[in-house]
Amino acid sequence: GESVGLHLPTLSVQEGDNSIINCAYSNSASDYFIWYKQESGKGPQFIIDIRSNMDKRQGQRVTVLLNKTVKHLSLQIAATQPGDSAVYFCAENIRNRDDKIIFGKGTRLHILP
Amino acid sequence: DAGVIQSPRHEVTEMGQEVTLRCKPISGHDYLFWYRQTMMRGLELLIYFNNNVPIDDSGMPEDRFSAKMPNASFSTLKIQPSEPRDSAVYFCASSLRKTNEKLFFGSGTQLSVL
Numbered sequence: 448g449e450s451v452g453l454h455l456p457t458l459s460v461q462e463g464d465n466s467i468i469n470c471a472y473s474n475s476a477s478d479y480f481i482w483y484k485q486e487s488g489k490g491p492q493f494i495i496d497i498r499s500n501m502d503k504r505q506g507q508r509v510t511v512l513l514n515k516t517v518k519h520l521s522l523q524i525a526a527t528q529p530g531d532s533a534v535y536f537c538a539e540n541i542r543n544r545d546d547k548i549i550f551g552k553g554t555r556l557h558i559l560p
Numbered sequence: 561d562a563g564v565i566q567s568p569r570h571e572v573t574e575m576g577q578e579v580t581l582r583c584k585p586i587s588g589h590d591y592l593f594w595y596r597q598t599m600m601r602g603l604e605l606l607i608y609f610n611n612n613v614p615i616d617d618s619g620m621p622e623d624r625f626s627a628k629m630p631n632a633s634f635s636t637l638k639i640q641p642s643e644p645r646d647s648a649v650y651f652c653a654s655s656l657r658k659t660n661e662k663l664f665f666g667s668g669t670q671l672s673v674l
Binding site for chain 1: 564593595602603605608616651653661662663664665666667668
């Protein structure tokens with residue numbers, strides 16, 4: 448069915464450490480995946496995306512890994528900073544007649560000083 | 561570019577009243593989306609438009625909800641009559657050419673129905 452879920456609702460990470468946020472998806476027809484960051488009182492903001500023909504994509508301090516065999520997606524944030532505190536959503540595009548982006552429930556990233 | 565602009569930022573109304581939420585997408589974007597966000601259900605897609613035409617409204621919860629896009633730079637989401645369970649943050653988003661690419665979100669409208 449159409450479902451994107453997250454393993455951990457809250458993740459606490461020491462400032463300076465790396466963060467890994469995980470996401471499981473259930474639809475093998477999904478061909479495009481996106482990570483969004485949502486700060487308090489704001490709309491979701493695009494971080495990085497990856498298409499199903501790739502396994503890994505890197506941005507500035509962020510890396511997304513896609514494992515299609517187990518339908519798993521992860522976001523890695525290097526050298527976590529206080530400004531990284533937010534809720535992170537993974538989203539998938541389910542490829543069918545009506546492509547649309549479906550969002551997961553979100554993981555809250557809490558940075559410890 | 562100012563990004564996606566939504567108004568109002570906050571709306572408090574009484575049950576039974578009509579509520580109209582407004583959105584101005586990024587200029588040149590062909591797609592416009594309305595999402596609703598609650599703690600229980602997360603971000604739900606309500607409806608989306610392509611070139612001002614509604615494409616998929618399967619996420620619209622009831623007939624009390626309606627959305628229009630009279631031109632490329634303006635869309636409304638209307639709830640009539642409103643109910644307390646409609647309380648949520650409503651987001652508008654736009655994308656450039658198709659649905660399977662990154663969305664740009666507005667700041668949202670916090671709706672409280674008393």
